[in-house]
Amino acid sequence: MNVVTRGIRNAFRNQIRTFSIVVILGLSVGLALAMLVARQAVTDKISSVKSSVGNTVSVSPAGARGFEGGGTALTTAQIAKLATLANVTSVDSTLSDRLTTSNSNLASAVDAGSLGQRFAQNNGTSFSGGEFQGQRPSGATSGTSDSETPVMRTFTPPVTVVGTTSPTKLSSSVGGGSFTLKSGKTFSATSTENVAVIGSSLATKNNLKVGSTFTAYNTSITVIGTFDAGNSFSNNQVLMPLATVQKLSDQAGAVTSATIHVNSIDNVATVTTAATSSLGSAADVTNDSAAAESSVAPLENIQTISLYSLIGAVTAGAVIILLTMIMIVRERRREIGVIKAIGASNIKVMLQFASEAVTFTILGAVIGIIFGLVAGNPITKLLVNNSTSAATTATTMGGPGGFGGRGGGRALRSLGSNFSTISASVGWDIILYGLGVAIIIAIIGSGLASFFIAKIRPAEVMRAE
Amino acid sequence: MLEVKNVKRSFKSGDVTVNAVDDVSFKVPEGQFASIIGKSGSGKSTLLSLLGALDKPSSGSIEVDGKDIAKMHDHALISYRCQKIGFVFQSYNLVPNLTALENVILPMEFAGLGKKERLERGKKLLAQVGLTEDQMDRKPGKLSGGQQQRVSIARALANKPKVILADEPTGNLDSQTGKMVFDLLHDLARSENTTIITVTHDLSIAGKTDRTFQLIDGKLTEYKK
Numbered sequence A: 001m002n003v004v005t006r007g008i009r010n011a012f013r014n015q016i017r018t019f020s021i022v023v024i025l026g027l028s029v030g031l032a033l034a035m036l037v038a039r040q041a042v043t044d045k046i047s048s049v050k051s052s053v054g055n056t057v058s059v060s061p062a063g064a065r066g067f068e069g070g071g072t073a074l075t076t077a078q079i080a081k082l083a084t085l086a087n088v089t090s091v092d093s094t095l096s097d098r099l100t101t102s103n104s105n106l107a108s109a110v111d112a113g114s115l116g117q118r119f120a121q122n123n124g125t126s127f128s129g130g131e132f133q134g135q136r137p138s139g140a141t142s143g144t145s146d147s148e149t150p151v152m153r154t155f156t157p158p159v160t161v162v163g164t165t166s167p168t169k170l171s172s173s174v175g176g177g178s179f180t181l182k183s184g185k186t187f188s189a190t191s192t193e194n195v196a197v198i199g200s201s202l203a204t205k206n207n208l209k210v211g212s213t214f215t216a217y218n219t220s221i222t223v224i225g226t227f228d229a230g231n232s233f234s235n236n237q238v239l240m241p242l243a244t245v246q247k248l249s250d251q252a253g254a255v256t257s258a259t260i261h262v263n264s265i266d267n268v269a270t271v272t273t274a275a276t277s278s279l280g281s282a283a284d285v286t287n288d289s290a291a292a293e294s295s296v297a298p299l300e301n302i303q304t305i306s307l308y309s310l311i312g313a314v315t316a317g318a319v320i321i322l323l324t325m326i327m328i329v330r331e332r333r334r335e336i337g338v339i340k341a342i343g344a345s346n347i348k349v350m351l352q353f354a355s356e357a358v359t360f361t362i363l364g365a366v367i368g369i370i371f372g373l374v375a376g377n378p379i380t381k382l383l384v385n386n387s388t389s390a391a392t393t394a395t396t397m398g399g400p401g402g403f404g405g406r407g408g409g410r411a412l413r414s415l416g417s418n419f420s421t422i423s424a425s426v427g428w429d430i431i432l433y434g435l436g437v438a439i440i441i442a443i444i445g446s447g448l449a450s451f452f453i454a455k456i457r458p459a460e461v462m463r464a465e
Numbered sequence B: 001m002l003e004v005k006n007v008k009r010s011f012k013s014g015d016v017t018v019n020a021v022d023d024v025s026f027k028v029p030e031g032q033f034a035s036i037i038g039k040s041g042s043g044k045s046t047l048l049s050l051l052g053a054l055d056k057p058s059s060g061s062i063e064v065d066g067k068d069i070a071k072m073h074d075h076a077l078i079s080y081r082c083q084k085i086g087f088v089f090q091s092y093n094l095v096p097n098l099t100a101l102e103n104v105i106l107p108m109e110f111a112g113l114g115k116k117e118r119l120e121r122g123k124k125l126l127a128q129v130g131l132t133e134d135q136m137d138r139k140p141g142k143l144s145g146g147q148q149q150r151v152s153i154a155r156a157l158a159n160k161p162k163v164i165l166a167d168e169p170t171g172n173l174d175s176q177t178g179k180m181v182f183d184l185l186h187d188l189a190r191s192e193n194t195t196i197i198t199v200t201h202d203l204s205i206a207g208k209t210d211r212t213f214q215l216i217d218g219k220l221t222e223y224k225k
Helices: A003-010 A015-053 A076-083 A113-123 A143-147 A200-205 A242-248 A265-282 A288-331 A333-341 A346-396 A408-421 A428-455 B044-051 B074-084 B100-111 B115-128 B145-157 B175-191
Strands: A056-061 A088-099 A159-164 A180-184 A195-199 A213-216 A219-228 A237-241 A257-262 A283-286 B002-013 B016-028 B033-038 B059-064 B085-088 B163-167 B195-200 B211-216 B219-222
Touching (some): A076 A088, A159 A242, A195 A200, A257 A265, A265 A283, A288 A428, A333 A346, A346 A428, B016 B044, B016 B059, B085 B145, B100 B145, B115 B145, B145 B163
Parallel strands (some): B016 B219, B033 B211, B163 B195
Antiparallel strands (some): A056 A257, A056 A283, A088 A159, A088 A257, B211 B219
């Protein structure tokens, strides 16, 4: 038998006391682990939410969202200034427009349906369908002139043309989606050619393929590629070089939306402020990360609560073992004196008591790990559910999500709904953390006891005789 | 040879300095059995603590085999207690959750003896003091007072010490068992050539030792028979 085995054996000298200490320690370690699990799950979720928002800042003319609202288009000169801001890696510019039957031979791939017909049914009027299928951003023919002679007309959803410097990134301002090139190729950011990459639905509807031509702005445009965006709205679009659309639509230098790419999500807020300052009242500068920050705020509260609870649980465990060991040392003062008198060094006696403390804490850790495994997920869900109302309030206050809008509200509602999908998992790392916590508790707990052991003089055993 | 020269040990009690051991000098040759008698509070236990290196004298020297233990560092004192000294206490002071055998091999473990050697010597010593195989595996609580004191004596002999210091070894025993324990210590002093110094109140026991010292108010005088 050596000091370690003697320490382990000593842990069971008083079985009722050992049982009580182990159960209390187990609850302490278990609570610490449950908090660790909750914190880890919430931290992962926050990272996931933040990374899903991306490092981008959206810029649109003040008062305009897609084809809704009004305002004045931005200029390429204004956008060029944004590219020079600190922490900006690149800026994508787009000019969105709608083709009409008078300047294009393209037929829309989207049916009007009941949504498209709802205004005609309600008012007995309709858009000047035969001549113009939508409205232009500026300088377009007013719809009121058409309503002077109310007639029932069939509404056809318009074909949207997007002039862009980044054809592989589909602007969220006009449908968004994930760009997948189905055939052909794309154009360069600075291209001025009369070329287009068209959505797959539009290509099918109009029997177009790579090499085919169609008419837009009364000009022959060559199809150089087709793409799939994963949604019907975007697949009804025509992507063309920005400069080409600006020239053909007589909107020289006009930009209806821009996306600023920032080097880090941490700098998004700074760039947003700088862009707002640069553009002044001419533009609305927004980013989803700010809204995401407010939507994940309840999770960050849980993160803080779980951290404090974790520290509290570990401290409680350390205090329990500390007081226990002090009590045991005081109780065995004479025995320690005898052991020292017959030749044991302070280190050996301390090691024996440390082994006893480690035995208590490892037994407590085993119970704690079982408790953590069982209670980790429910506790996490309980904490998250209690914060859901706050999260929901935050997410429903997101940006507009209507036709042609930016869809911010939808995105953030989706983030909010994701809170309910948080699930905590307990892996080997958590079990190792549990054992680590137990060892730390044992070391802290037996530290002061060791000090008392060192202070016991073997001569005291003679005085007690 | 144990040689004590002008040893003083004083304690502060408020503003008063108490000399528990006051200028004590004596010599005890190897293998001799000496006893110290004195009233309660006369300084017997303090003197025994000094001889056993459990405490350090305020002045003077205590030499065992020519080495002054009063000048030793703490680490050397631990080794000295382990190798050169054996203690026998009035209330046995055995570790309650260890068996008799485990109690005896404890000092050997501190001295660094191998496991096999410890076990063999432990059993031999316990047999020597009269414990049966069955009793060797019992914890102190399952042994009588006399048996516990025998285990205590076996533990004191574990590392073949030069000196055994016994503090009232028969104080908690009936007269018959006390006599048996005394005889055991006496025989060991002869057979192992170990110096034994015992503190006792029992004059009949003190009378049987080779030499007897009397301690009065910290001052030691040899008691002439």
